[in-house]
Amino acid sequence: MKLFLLIARNVRRSYVRSGLTVLGTMVLVFVMTLVWSILAFLGDAMAEKSSNFKAIVTERWQIPSQMPFAYADSLSQGAATKPDDVRPTDSMTWQFYGGTTEKGTRTRENTVFAFGMQPSKINTMMDDLDSLPAKEAAELQAVIDKLESNRQGLILGRDRLAALKKQVGDRITLYGINYKDIDLEFEIVGTVPAGRYDNNAFFNRDYLLAAIDQYNDKHTDPHPLTEKSLNLVWLRVPDAETLRKVTAQIDSSSDYTNPQVKCETQSSGISAFMEAYSGLIWAMKYVLSPVIFVTLALVIATAISIAVRERRTELAVMKVLGFRPWQLLLLVLGEATLLGLIGGGLSAAATYVVVNIVMGGLKFQIGFFAAFFIPAAAIGWGLALGGGAALLGSVMPAFAARSVKVAEVFSKVA
């Protein structure tokens, strides 16, 4: 306790140096918190769940998956045909439609990536949207009702709406990117709650199917994506045993031979999809994170080394008074660790508040994840990272303090 008070007083000795050390720690912990939050989110998404999980049905041999829409109904039932076959508790289909608001010109601002699906599934099957607080859930239900009643409705994420410089009620035309020559006219009927879908859009799948039919009626050759418009089917199953049975039903069905399909857990599906980003994720884990940690330790080591050098006489006096070398070692380690803990804790807490509450998530597109949030555990990461790096960085200066030779110091003073 007495030593801690001395540590606290020494930290207050130079507000500028302590402040700069804390600031440096905060900046690096901020970057590290963002990186780790993304990694933790992806890790969680790719981790196997034990119950109430989702399975994905995709084309077996090709990415991106492109299946005929004729698969949709039976796959949504888990290929159940007999009375005793197992059925999923819920399901949804995804049909991706990318378009721009200006024909022939594609920019970050004018591009919309939209999920074509059954409106009623938006708030029962979409991650996060299926577990909203009551007020937000009611608001979303009202928007979904509009989409049910207006086949040309479009629900936009808030950032996308802002990027397009549009408002709810406006009408827009999207010129197809993947569905070449199939342009869709929409009325914006609402927005999704702030979060991971801020840059996405949702529309009624029936509108896309009708547009494909209309194209085929007007052209001699069918649209190239006519038999490839179903991208994913999602199934909700209560447990692993049900999933195993559903997978067996789909695998043994003769209805899905051209192309063949596969059924896997959401985490496996996401892992396979994220394989394309494995290099980026590897670099974040094994290059960026260690570099930040070492930089942080060096920043703290420099500041503490200067402090120890300036205080050699004082440390010598403490030795003269009877302080043991290990007590001086602890004093220096304690000062550095205290600064690291303050900087790390403050930074992680501030990052949590700013990213989650002020910014509504970190907008960083990886695969179909558009926004990331800082988990509450990040406060613990910040403390551990700041404290750990400070402890590591202060080992050498602490040993220098421990080894101060009293006679040498005073011969120089005199």
Added chain:
Amino acid sequence: MPAKPIVRVKNVHKFFTRGSERLDVLNGLSLDVAEGEFLGLMGPSGSGKTTLLNLIAGLDRPSSGEVLIGNDRVSAMSEGQLASWRTRSVGFIFQFYHLLPVLSAYENVELPLLLLPLSSSERKKQVTTALELVGLTDRMKHRPGQLSGGQQQRVGIARAIVTDPLLIVADEPTGDLDARSADEILDLLGELRQALKKTILLVTHDPRAAQRADRVLHLDKGRLVEAAEVVG
């Protein structure tokens, strides 16, 4: 001079090496200091005064020979034993005071007591007594930067006596003070010596300071060259 020696330095040699060069600082020096004696050590720079003080105070070890303080063989102690011994047995007064700038006068005086198994109330009693003895009870909450040089040295003296040590060593305690403050500090040392019956070793270049001692020893090139009884 009282007969019973409390400091015994027996045939002490001390040398340092710089590269391949050997520097002999003390050459077979022997010295006894009686309990309650006020001893002055004088000599030119490099004569070995501070080295001798460091050996007696347990801050350094002799290359050969023995240093005994009371019943403790200081020259044979480990670094850890020396640290503990210093806290209990020696009070230091420095030329440049060397107070910790982040601590108040009270906290600076309390610092060596933190290393002893004392309760908070015991520490408070001892610190208050020490500050009363040096006449600084009204400045106990001041930081060193808020005190004059003379006041800082008084705090340094209070820190030196707060553990009730056997021996007080003072290395040029008036060297950084004006004449008036120096006299006040020397008066205070004299009063403390009378009141507490402490043994005091004073290293100084100042003949006026040396005059306050019972006995003055002169060192030159690591040897005692002269001893003089000083009256008063």
